[in-house]
Each structure stands twice: as structure tokens, then as C-alpha cells.
Amino acid sequence: MVTGRLISIFVKRAHGGRMDGQQHAVLETDSGLVGNADRGGRRQVTLLSQERWEELMTTVGISLDPAARRANLILSGIDLENSRGRTLLVGACRLRIGGETRPCELMDEAARGLQAAMREHWGGGAFARVLEGGTIALGDVVTWE
Numbered sequence: 001m002v003t004g005r006l007i008s009i010f011v012k013r014a015h016g017g018r019m020d021g022q023q024h025a026v027l028e029t030d031s032g033l034v035g036n037a038d039r040g041g042r043r044q045v046t047l048l049s050q051e052r053w054e055e056l057m058t059t060v061g062i063s064l065d066p067a068a069r070r071a072n073l074i075l076s077g078i079d080l081e082n083s084r085g086r087t088l089l090v091g092a093c094r095l096r097i098g099g100e101t102r103p104c105e106l107m108d109e110a111a112r113g114l115q116a117a118m119r120e121h122w123g124g125g126a127f128a129r130v131l132e133g134g135t136i137a138l139g140d141v142v143t144w145e
Contacts, residue, residue, distance in 0.1 A: 004077030004135045004142040006090055007050055011065055012037045019067045024137035027130045033072050044100050046071040047088075048125035049080050059117045068110045071101070071125050081122040088128065089138035095128035099122050 014037050026034040032044030048071035050143040055065055066074045073090065084095045103118035118124045 002078065003145060004075050005086060006073060006136060006138060006140040007076045008066060008074035008141055009136065009138065010070070010072055010074075011035050012070065012072075015068055019070055020052070021067065024135060025097045026135050027095075027133040029133040031133075032130060036072065042129065043101070044130050045073060045095060045125040045128045046073060046101050047073045047097075047123055047128060048097075048101075049078060049081060050074050050076040052123055052125075054122070056114065056117050056123055060111050060113045062111045063113075063115075069107070069125065072122070073136075076144050078144075080126040082123075083126055087131065087145035088142065089145055090142050091136045092132075093130065093136055094132040094145065097126050097128050097129050101125045101127050103110050113134075 005067045009022040009025045011022055012019055028034055032039040041080055048066060048069050053066045084099045086097045090096050101124040103115045103124040107115040107118055
């Protein structure tokens with residue numbers, strides 16, 4: 001069984017607003033990350049692989065903090081590519097992967113060429129719906145159900 005870790009949690013205060021790092025947060029069933037500007041709908045939580053982000057940084061020849069991607073949860077040791085329909089366990093919470101998060105023009109504002117590089121291999125990460133909520137914290141175990 002592949003086991004990873006939750007290494008960063010980011011909450012977006014407002015649409016297009018700043019991403020605030022958190023030590024812990026609450027995922028609410030069928031809603032998303034408590035306190036996040038984007039809640040409900042299909043994209044309740046966004047996820048990014050730390051390893052994939054590092055590959056992208058090498059590809060575009062820069063070094064940006066993963067917060068620049070604007071994903072809510074940064075995972076290490078978990079490959080999100082082609083995971084649509086799979087269930088991910090983050091601590092005691094269950095998330096259903098809905099699909100790939102497509103990179104927007106904000107990525108080219110962060111670094112020229114980043115948006116295009118992210119179009120390959122689910123480089124923008126994934127979005128998910130919260131099936132079972134609860135409290136999550138940095139260091140929580142992440143694994144596929």
C-alpha cells in the first residue's frame with residue numbers, strides 16, 4: 001500500500017486572495033475546507049503532489065513555494081495522476097477525486113511557462129469532494145482506499 005503524508009495546508013481567504021498556511025484545518029462533508037473562499041460544488045478541495053511540483057520547478061528552471069499553485073493540500077508520496085474516481089484517505093477524512101485541476105493564467109504570472117508545463121501528467125493536481133470530514137493536521141498519513 002502506498003503511504004504518503006500531508007505536508008502543507010492552505011486556506012484561501014477570498015477569491016483570488018492570498019493562501020494562508022495552516023497547521024491543522026477542518027474538512028466538512030460535502031462542503032470542503034472550513035474558512036476557504038471556495039466551498040461546495042465539485043471542487044471542494046484541491047490537492048497537489050509535492051514531488052510533481054518539484055519536477056515542474058526543474059522543468060521551468062525556477063523555485064517557487066507550492067503555495068504559488070494555490071492548492072489547499074500538498075501531499076508527499078502520493079501520485080495524483082489519473083486518479084479520477086479514487087478515494088483518498090487524509091488522516092480520518094475521505095476524499096473522492098473528481099478530476100484534474102487545470103492550470104490557469106495565474107500560473108504564468110507566477111513564472112513564465114509554468115501554465116504550459118503543468119498541462120502534462122496532471123501537473124496542476126486534482127480536485128476532490130469531501131465524503132467524510134474531520135480535522136486534518138500536518139504530518140497526517142495519506143493513502144488510497
